[in-house]
Amino acid sequence: MPLPTPEQLTGPNVTEAQFKNGLSQLISGVVSKEQLEALKSINPATWFKTSSSVAVSYNSTTRTLSWSGSLLLNINSSSISKRTALLLPAHSITIPSSTYNVVWIDLSAIPESGTVDPVSIVKVGRYQDSISDPINAYTGAPHQLPIFYRNSNDFGPLNGFFVGEIEGVRSTESEMLKTEILAEVGADLLDIQGSFKSSLPVVWLKGTATTKISYDKDLRLLAWNNVIVFNYNNTILGRHGLAIPAHSITIPTTNFQVVWIDLRNLPVSASITDPSPFFKVGRYSDVNTDPNAYVGASYQLPIFVVNFGQAYSVNGFFDGEIEGVRSSESTLIKSEILSEISGLIPSTTLQINSGSSVYLNSDKLYEVSASGEQLLDDISPKKYLTAHKVANSAVTHADVSSISGVTSLAVSRLSNEVKRIPSADDLLIILPSYGQSNSVGVGGAGVGGAVPEQFMYDNPYGDRLFMFAGTDVRLGFIRDLENVVNGSTLTDFQPLKTIIDSANCGTSAIEGTGRALARQTELMGINSKILCFTSGRGASYLTDLVSGTVPYTNLMTGIERGVWVANKKGLKAYVPAIIFVHGEADHNNPNYEAELDAFYTQLNSDIKTRTGQSADVQLLVSQPSSFFSSVNGVLGLYNAAKNNPNIHLVSAGYHCSFISDYLHYDPKGHYKLGEYFAKALSNIVVGKKYIPLMPTAVVKKDATTIEITFNCVGNLVADTVNMTAKNSNWGFQIFNENTEISITSKSIVGNKVILTTSASLTSGRVDYAMQGQISPRSAENVPRGQLRDSSTYTSIVDGKPLYNWCVHFRETF
Structure with a gap:
């Protein structure tokens, strides 16, 4: 079976380049700078305030961008706007809560003369979302001048729109960096390091040639085996130097612990025999619950920080000399350049063992070696390529692998420093699955006790597609025992494979997701590592799966x-999404959507706390196609995905194969459902909302005609070959004020379905695939429909297309 092309893998409207760039950006958890570069207008624009009292502000709570008085825009694009300057009166515009919205000026709507109404020319829309929002979407057209963007918690001005002057936008957000380059990783750590910079001039020295300073990550033990000397100049102490004998400090397991010295208690003249009273460890700013908390008081000198498994020294505490701490962790800031990933090149000229070095001169990157000097790359403004210009620095993708083993470098124009940029190879994507019995592979052991199929065990990506070693994909959790997983046993990875447990659980969706994602990234030339596991529980309401359970x-x-484990292996761990297979138990819960929103909010916060990522975790959900007459479960999932930008409906389940109870999927069904989740991930990693085949508009065209517009890949198809009929109308039903009206004709025109009824309609609803099961469940009564698109994405299991089948929905008209 031939492998699909990259174009077949990347999902609707996602290019291969976007996929590559987006996945690389996962390391930082921020929106792609390439995407920000794409928002640079070709129209040179200059903004002025007409009065010093005019305030430009952004309220992140209400998502409102406003200016209190008139602004003057000078622009050189008379062929588009019919004028080169205009006065823009006071105005405010609210940015939607969905991801990646751009505020832009419609140059084509500017009148040739006269007063300008801001309402008619200041618009806001999703980035490149031309399908569902053709009027307001920002697509990079010549008449569109973008001035501000918002993507979740990331926002800032574009094209010189009062950079650094907008109230409510931090300077670091509007300038992207201060005066140097951030190599896409560790933005949060830059702020952390800055929080711990002491005003005290401090110098640390080893008291003897044999003194060693070490940190054991497993034991969380900071220690020195002999005397260290502390030189300082501070009136609190009354002395300028102190010898400190050998000592060790155990750091608690909770996050954000700071080791600090209590300067108040140091003796004025006597020597120290026991450092314990002076060296303290406590959580950052946790003064309410921790008497040893570090709060930034003048008497507190922080020397070491541990957070999410990452350890690094501060205030010069033996930077780069602590055994067990990588240089990149102990010298996170050097000349304002930050890179958290291992392999940081520490010297200002990138000294190489062979005697070679790399340096920057007049926007050109050179290598000097014994054989002479050669030009590696020209990073002048016209050649930033996919690189980024940030303040006084630039990033280039010079190939110096022959001398340094890296191919991407960050270059500072201010200090001529050259640093490595982390790549996707340094990334561990953690993909957890969660939910009810289908999430843990009930039914996935093989139909009727038959020998499981070989695809359940095949893993050609064993060097980078993992599960935890010594257990199964369920972490050893047995659904009938309710056992708490012992985390101390999860110390390494092994290749992902199906292991049938004692409760007869086998293949689950996460195996299909992991395998498909590994194939996608391979075809893109990306070598990220992927860790998969599932921790759901069968027959569980959502309230049985929330925090505390x-x-x-x-x-x-x-x-x-x-x-x-990622930290131990020098990898950056990131959770892009949770695979959530749920909804059966809550079929009769009218509050399911609201509870799902609350669950997601807590889940997102808890995961970000554990990984340290700044990007929101996305929730990928599927609809169970096993309901009877109560439909709150499937509709709750449908509406949550419509209304929450971070919840994505991936697919219904009716096109997947079931075991004989028609409640649980069989091995192929689980695996294929997982492949649909992988399709959605290709959109999510580039910051796009994933939308399955579902209606974008339901309109009553006349008394007996309903027109339903769909988003789709390729042609819209009523497939009567691959899907048997549940009713004679492809799965559609029309209700007029709760009374079902028969459908007399149906047709597909482009991306629209046209339905004609036997009687006049006033107001009502359209249902699709909402006719439920009859007890006992059977193949004949699976809720389903025959509408699909023409996606050519193919399945690993059987090589057949993974069409996007329309999801269960109910929409009013």
């Missing part, structure tokens, strides 16, 4: 241990 605790344990 055993399954939720196990989920967090899996993530924590994934981060721990």
